[in-house]
Amino acid sequence: MTQLAIGIDIGGTKVAGGLVDEEGQVLERMRRDTPHRSTSPAVVEDTIVEVVDELLGRAGGAEIVGVGIGAAGFVAADRATVVFAPHLSWRQEPLRDALAARVPGPVTVDNDANAAAWAEYRFGAARGESHLMMITLGTGIGGGIVVNGRVERGRHGMAGEYGHMQVVPNGVRCECGNRGCWEQYASGNALVREARALLLARSPIVEELKAYVGDVDNLTGPAITESAHRGDAAAVELIREIGEWLGLGIANLAAAFDPGTFVVGGGVSAAGELLLGPAREAFRRQLTGRGYRPEARIVAAQLGSEAGLIGAADLTRGEGGARSSSSV
């Protein structure tokens, strides 16, 4: 009998769920808006249970091996508790136990970027890679590390928050409270901030971009990327700058951890080679020991926006030597 897992990806704006098979295929999917952060944790739980129940109704009697959650927040090493989620109302929220009584099968909880990293390792751009670092470029930077077939979560479950490594002393203020965090230079927010400043200053170099988006309030990362793909030189240049910061941070991570592959996902990665080309160039310029050492690959993610739910689902099947055997 087919064994399916349910994966749920909880972001700041959407709760996305899917029925996922052992090959990482999403057989059924559904979405709900994330309840506003001013609501109580129970409301978010209700939303998750709704999504799970709907998916169960579509499972056609398949065995459900578990429910995996990927959440945009700091998840404790016990993989039961969301310690802190900036876009949700969760603070020390015992999510696993709260859900365990309300959905079938075991519940696993992980950080959303860890889940995406796992999906790319199992089914995507980094199959077979022993040392993977995933970088998700959205409004900020998310990170997940997979080493020798296991998610590396760190001592307290919080590894992979490399978006908050400082790359510029006394630099741009970050929502985390610090200054100069990498995600203030290499992210969708950074891209929009820079473009917006040029538009508001009525800079002549962004005339084409202005014509494309119309009002400055329509300015988004995807709009800038689309304008770049249409040949807008200023938009290409803005994305190049993000890519260069991306490559610099990747060189820092390579110095510290020496992975074999960096997978770049998240919304900003839709810019493709306009982003990754400059990132690779900056990485090679900055890598210490270049010429003497093998260089990591920098590749685009393959699973798109569903990586989080696919990985969350698959993580219910275990990691490393502890994976549950398949029964086809």
Place this chain on the structure above:
Amino acid sequence: MTQLAIGIDIGGTKVAGGLVDEEGQVLERMRRDTPHRSTSPAVVEDTIVEVVDELLGRAGGAEIVGVGIGAAGFVAADRATVVFAPHLSWRQEPLRDALAARVPGPVTVDNDANAAAWAEYRFGAARGESHLMMITLGTGIGGGIVVNGRVERGRHGMAGEYGHMQVVPNGVRCECGNRGCWEQYASGNALVREARALLLARSPIVEELKAYVGDVDNLTGPAITESAHRGDAAAVELIREIGEWLGLGIANLAAAFDPGTFVVGGGVSAAGELLLGPAREAFRRQLTGRGYRPEARIVAAQLGSEAGLIGAADLTRGEGGARSSSSV
């Protein structure tokens, strides 16, 4: 019968060897100067073999389980080849095989900071720690990572080179060719560079330091540390600045990897709390999610300058589940 291992630590200036027992005790030790980098690799090998032979002569018939090398350089993931050693003449040097024919037992090769990290994990400041990052502050910064009882070497064997993470864009030039590397701000070289600039500028704030060292050519990291321990306010301030950069880099590593303990060793760590106090303060100021997450410990190394040879010796006994059983 007692089983002993031989550990050899090869640095830019000294080759240090020791006979090490299963508890990490150094029973016999000896040193030679490192042959100058202009000599051929064979000369360094001859020196290593001399040290091993001398130690074997003092082993009193104990069983020798292997010879472990810790080398100041990039060691490939095969743990046989030194890919690049800035202070030695080695480039793609097949050190393990070259030595295997000339010394008894299996030979293992590792980066010197990996060996030191292993020693602190097994016998020193980080016993029982599941996620350890070692930082050795000497002329530069060395690094070694131990996760769940194994050295984490990365995909190509070169993890732990965090001294070359960029912390200041367009910053101080580093010997590696880049600018702004962490080790240009938190190391013995950085400490001496800053003090030297003040002395050469005849700054009044370093009068006490000048009186202590006499000529500027006598200025060394240890001299500055001694002057600070005697109450020299300027020397204390110079060490504080190194400590603050240390703490900032540690916060970056904590964001990315979330270890439970940072062990700070190397010559500069002789400054003790004058260094670690400011490092902890800067770390806490900079750590993203502070207040919501458990914080890593920052502690002084316990094994001093012999950590490298102790760790190199012990690594011949294996890691994780693959450790050779002891026969007392």
